Amino acid sequence: MIEMRDAMRAVKSEDPEAIVLLAETSIMAFADVSEPDDLYLPVGSMSKASSVGLGVALAQPEKNVVIFDGDGSLLMNLGSLVTVGKQAPKNLVHILLANDVYALTGGQPIPSEERGDLPGMAKAAGYVSVVQFDNIEEFASELPVILNEDGPTFVVLDTVTEVTNAADWKTYPKPPKSWNVQAPAVRESLTGE
Amino acid sequence: MTNAYDSSTISAAAVVSALHEHGITHAVWLPDSETNFMHILLTDDDSISLVPVCREGETMAIAAGLWVGGKKPVVMIQNTGVFESGDSIRGMSLDTSMPLVLMVGYRGWTRHGATPDSAARFIEPILDAYGIRYYLVEQGEDMERISMAFTEAEETKKPVALLMGREFGE
Numbered sequence: 604m605i606e607m608r609d610a611m612r613a614v615k616s617e618d619p620e621a622i623v624l625l626a627e628t629s630i631m632a633f634a635d636v637s638e639p640d641d642l643y644l645p646v647g648s649m650s651k652a653s654s655v656g657l658g659v660a661l662a663q664p665e666k667n668v669v670i671f672d673g674d675g676s677l678l679m680n681l682g683s684l685v686t687v688g689k690q691a692p693k694n695l696v697h698i699l700l701a702n703d704v705y706a707l708t709g710g711q712p713i714p715s716e717e718r719g720d721l722p723g724m725a726k727a728a729g730y731v732s733v734v735q736f737d738n739i740e741e742f743a744s745e746l747p748v749i750l751n752e753d754g755p756t757f758v759v760l761d762t763v764t765e766v767t768n769a770a771d772w773k774t775y776p777k778p779p780k781s782w783n784v785q786a787p788a789v790r791e792s793l794t795g796e
Numbered sequence: 797m798t799n800a801y802d803s804s805t806i807s808a809a810a811v812v813s814a815l816h817e818h819g820i821t822h823a824v825w826l827p828d829s830e831t832n833f834m835h836i837l838l839t840d841d842d843s844i845s846l847v848p849v850c851r852e853g854e855t856m857a858i859a860a861g862l863w864v865g866g867k868k869p870v871v872m873i874q875n876t877g878v879f880e881s882g883d884s885i886r887g888m889s890l891d892t893s894m895p896l897v898l899m900v901g902y903r904g905w906t907r908h909g910a911t912p913d914s915a916a917r918f919i920e921p922i923l924d925a926y927g928i929r930y931y932l933v934e935q936g937e938d939m940e941r942i943s944m945a946f947t948e949a950e951e952t953k954k955p956v957a958l959l960m961g962r963e964f965g966e
Contacts, residue, residue: 648883651853651856651884655861655864661861661862682854683850683854686850782891786863787892790863793864793865
């Protein structure tokens with residue numbers, strides 16, 4: 604099993620310039636590993652990290668765009684797999700933090716613990732590469748390939764569940780910056796406008 | 797001098813021309829039955845990239861991502877899609893200082909007021925509830941409202957809706 608902060612550190616280490624999209628609890632986790640100049644977007648609308656990431660990837664084709672999505676989140680926006688597959692941005696890496704629960708709301712199970720074969724759906728939708736990891740060493744070892752090959756790439760990480768009940772959620776750290784702060788800030792950093 | 801209703805369709809070519817005029821780079825949309833001519837024109841247009849989606853809620857999020865990355869998108873959906881996109885409009889658009897024009901197919905619109913179509917009856921109250929200003933475009937002389945909407949979106953850094961009350965023509 605992989606701790607999501609370790610996965611985030613590995614991505615930042617391999618490509619500090621990557622634009623990072625965050626969904627649900629990954630927003631809080633990234634706050635623990637981020638630095639002031641990181642280009643990250645905490646997506647403020649549930650399930651839409653994959654869609655925002657697609658837009659950023661199309662607009663910034665020279666930069667790696669890395670989405671940290673959740674399985675519950677992606678199930679709410681399943682059509683985005685097909686939309687991404689059709690647009691096929693080569694610079695998009697879609698990482699699924701798979702833990703079988705809705706962590707954001709207290710760890711309730713998602714409708715299918717088998718995740719509805721999300722990797723198979725991504726492949727069928729047109730993602731160029733689909734890979735899966737259950738330990739951080741293998742993931743970190745493959746990251747140079749993942750970040751440099753033509754995508755879109757779908758990466759499933761078997762992830763440790765950090766929130767298993769509502770009490771966990773109430774004590775979970777809250778993010779320092781929200782979407783409405785970061786979206787204009789990242790735009791200014793990328794475009795000067 | 798008359799002020800008669802112009803029954804001709806809205807020219808899709810004139811709308812695309814307005815998109816060019818305002819520097820639109822991407823049209824993020826889910827086609828509806830009123831927009832066939834527009835689809836043909838945009839498919840053949842090299843300067844505006846078409847991003848078709850599976851469900852309307854994706855459109856606001858993709859548009860937000862494009863905007864963050866420095867592009868200038870327009871969203872094209874039907875009024876039914878606005879209802880489906882509620883949380884995306886809230887979280888992606890209203891909570892961001894992002895200028896965005898939504899071209900919304902006004903399904904069920906009638907000049908005579910009464911309509912049996914709830915999609916038409918609810919769209920304006922929903923936009924009012926969100927605080928989104930909107931303009932009706934239903935005939936040739938309304939075309940200037942398209943430019944007004946883009947200008948207003950830029951000046952206010954907020955979403956502005958165009959309610960397209962007629963089918964696009966050639």
